[in-house]
Amino acid sequence: MDRIPVLTLADVLLVSIQVDLEDQLALRLQDDLAERIVATGARGVIIDITALDIVDSFVGRTLATIASVSKVLDAETIVVGMRPAVAITLVELGLQLPGVRTALNIELGLAMLAASRFVESRAGDVADAAPASS
Amino acid sequence: MTTPVANTSASIGAVEVQEIAGDDDVVRVRQLVRAQAVAATRLSLVDQTKLVTAASELARNTLLHGGGGRAEVQIVTNGRRKGVRIVFTDSGPGIPDLDLAFTDGYTTKGGLGLGLSGARRLMDEFDLQTAPGQGTTVTAVKWER
Numbered sequence: 001m002d003r004i005p006v007l008t009l010a011d012v013l014l015v016s017i018q019v020d021l022e023d024q025l026a027l028r029l030q031d032d033l034a035e036r037i038v039a040t041g042a043r044g045v046i047i048d049i050t051a052l053d054i055v056d057s058f059v060g061r062t063l064a065t066i067a068s069v070s071k072v073l074d075a076e077t078i079v080v081g082m083r084p085a086v087a088i089t090l091v092e093l094g095l096q097l098p099g100v101r102t103a104l105n106i107e108l109g110l111a112m113l114a115a116s117r118f119v120e121s122r123a124g125d126v127a128d129a130a131p132a133s134s
Numbered sequence: 135m136t137t138p139v140a141n142t143s144a145s146i147g148a149v150e151v152q153e154i155a156g157d158d159d160v161v162r163v164r165q166l167v168r169a170q171a172v173a174a175t176r177l178s179l180v181d182q183t184k185l186v187t188a189a190s191e192l193a194r195n196t197l198l199h200g201g202g203g204r205a206e207v208q209i210v211t212n213g214r215r216k217g218v219r220i221v222f223t224d225s226g227p228g229i230p231d232l233d234l235a236f237t238d239g240y241t242t243k244g245g246l247g248l249g250l251s252g253a254r255r256l257m258d259e260f261d262l263q264t265a266p267g268q269g270t271t272v273t274a275v276k277w278e279r
Binding site: 020021022023024053054055056057058083084085086088089092093094095 | 157160161179180182184187191194238248249
């Protein structure tokens, strides 16, 4: 496989990594996602790593970069489905995933995105209402 | 600085070799190490994951810093327990400053600088032989508990 499929689900991009991740494939995913966020105006990215039996420092860094790039493009990234053994290993490896939010599964990830957008839209309402009330 | 690899360990399996010349070989090293661990040891899932993750870091080091090389995977025993020994050899430039190389966050290739220090934390035994211009050999073992 030379590309990881990116699915569009309303305004969320959904990626499920089902292969043993080669470095080049991870980098291509990073590029593809940035392009797709801009092309679709997606507000959220969910990356499902249920099938990954390891996450090493390279993959970890790629996930963190994807999250940072998405943020700049006004989309939020949530990594879901990390296996317990992978989580333990990541911590011992010393890897932090700055800016990467996690959820246990896709459903919870979608709920997390919906919740943060609700807060955002409320903040928007308040801002819109403010001039009228003054 | 490194945990010496105990000389009491005896090899009991054939040496499986994987050349490391490209990205896809890093994946092959991971698959080989996992297959050996699953087939011949009772390493827990967490320990398998630590072993394979360390192998991935070391294989990438061999590729990026050593300019390629080889991985050897072998089942070893200390009489009571079995383990997986992984050896990574390259004939690259060697590591001039080991203290620096083992420092979390130190990187010369734009990575996270966790490869060497992280791999050492994930393994039970870890030995590194290097000299400028002489290449680098890393030997590490993960034991059953």
